[in-house]
Amino acid sequence: MPETTPYPLPSDEWSPQSWRNRDAAQQPDWPDAADYDATLKELSGYPPLVFAGESRALTNALGGVADGRAFLLQAGDCAESFEAFSADSIRERLKVILQMAVVLTYSVGVPTVKVGRIAGQFAKPRSSNTETVDGVELPSFRGHLVNDIDFSAAARLPVPGRMLRAYNQSAATLNLVRAFTTGGFADLSRVHQWNQQFVATSPEGRRYEQLANEIDRALRFMEACGLDHETVPALHQADVWTSHEALVLGYEEALTRRDSLTGDWYDCSAHTVWIGERTRQLDGAHMEFFRGIRNPVGCKIGPTASADEVLELCEALNPGRVPGRLTLITRMGADAITDGLRPLLRAVTDAGHPVVWACDPMHGNTFTAPSGRKTRHFDAILAEIAGFFEAHRAEGTWPGGVHVELTGDDVTECLGGAEDLLDDDLGLRYETMCDPRLNGRQSLDLAFRVAELLRAS
Ligand code: PEP
Ligand code: CO
16 A cells, blocks of 8 residues: 655645744854754765665554553653763663553553664753853753753864764664664563662562562463474564764754655654754744654654644644654643644544654653752652643543653652652752653653553543
C-alpha cells in the first residue's frame, strides 16, 4: 500500500535550508560566522548517524502507540555531557530504560517502544539569554553542543567545533547502545542483571526481582512446552531508538540527508527529534524545518497551547495523517493537566489526527527549593501522569506514553520517592547540568506506578 505523504504539496517549497527564511528562536549567537559555516560544511560531509529505514521502522512502531496497541517510554538525560561520557554511564542509563520497559510490558501486556533521550541530547533552550551572578552578566549555558557550563566569559562563548564533538560523542554512544541492545545485554534471560546494586536492596528493587523471577519462570514454561525461545530474536534483542530536541538548526540541517531509496529527506542526527515548548511557533524556523523531514517527530505542548494552535500544528507537521509521524508531548504541570488536556484530546480526535499522546511530567513541575537548587517532587511527577491518564479515560483516548528525565545513577536531584529525598539531601549528589533527573530507584518506582495506572485505565 503506498504511504500517504506527510509533506506539504510540492508547490510549497521546502529544503533543508528553508528554515533560514524564518525567525529561529533559541539559536546561539555564534561569534565567528566563517568558523560556523566551515564547521557545518564539514559536518554535512560526515556519515549519517541513523538510516532512513530505521526512522521508518520507528514511525511504524509509534503507529502502534497511536492506535493504542503499544506504549511509549521516552527517557534519558535532560542534557548529555561531554564530561560524563563513559561506557558505564551509557550502560547504566540503558539498564534503567530496559528495567522500566520490562515492568511496563510485563504488567500491562503491550509492547513498550523504547526511545532514549540519548546520543544527541546536547542543546538546551533557555528562558533567558543571559545569566547574572554577583552582578556579572554572561550568556546562558546552552548545552555542550554550544558552550560550557562554567561561569566565565570564555566558557560561555559559543564554539562551532563543539558540534563536531557532539556528533562524535553521539556516534560513539549510539554504537554502544546498538552493541548492548543487539549483542546480548538486552536478552530477557539477563533481566536480573539490569537491577543495579543500590536499587536491588530497596523495596522497588525487590519488587523488580519478583517480576524478573516471574519472567524467568515464563521463559522456562515456554521451553517446557517445546517452544525454543533461543530462536525468537525479540527475546534476545531490544530496539532502543535515539532522540533529542532538534534545537540548533544548523547542526540538524547539516545532518539532513535525502534517502536514496525513497528520495525523502530525513534528519539523520537521531531516529526521532522533537520541537521544544519554546520553539514551536507556527510560523517559526523549527516548524519549517520539521515539516519537511520524514522522521517521526515530537512537539512539546505547554499549558498555554490552545486547541486551535494544536490543530494547526498537527496540520503543519502531519497533513497526511500518518499514524506514528507525530507525538504530542504534553507538559502542563500537575495542577493544569487534566483540565488543560481534555479539550486538546477532543479537538485532535474530532479532527481525525492520529497522534501519539505522551506525558512529560517533568517540565511543568520544576521549582527552586529553599536550598536554591532546581528540583521536582516525585509526587508532582506522579500526579501529572495520573491527571494525564484521567483525561484520557474521560475522553476515551489512549494515554500513549511517558517522557521522563532520568539517570541510572544514585543521584539526589528530585525530591520524594520511596526513599523520601528531602531538600537537605539534594546536595549529596546533585550532578545534572540542567534539569533535575529521577534516580535509578525513583525511575523504577515510577515504572511500577505507571503500570498500575495503565492497568486501571
Ligand atoms: C526538555 O525536554 O529538556 C525541555 C527543555 O522541555 P520543554 O521544551 O518542554 O521545556
Ligand atoms: Co529538561
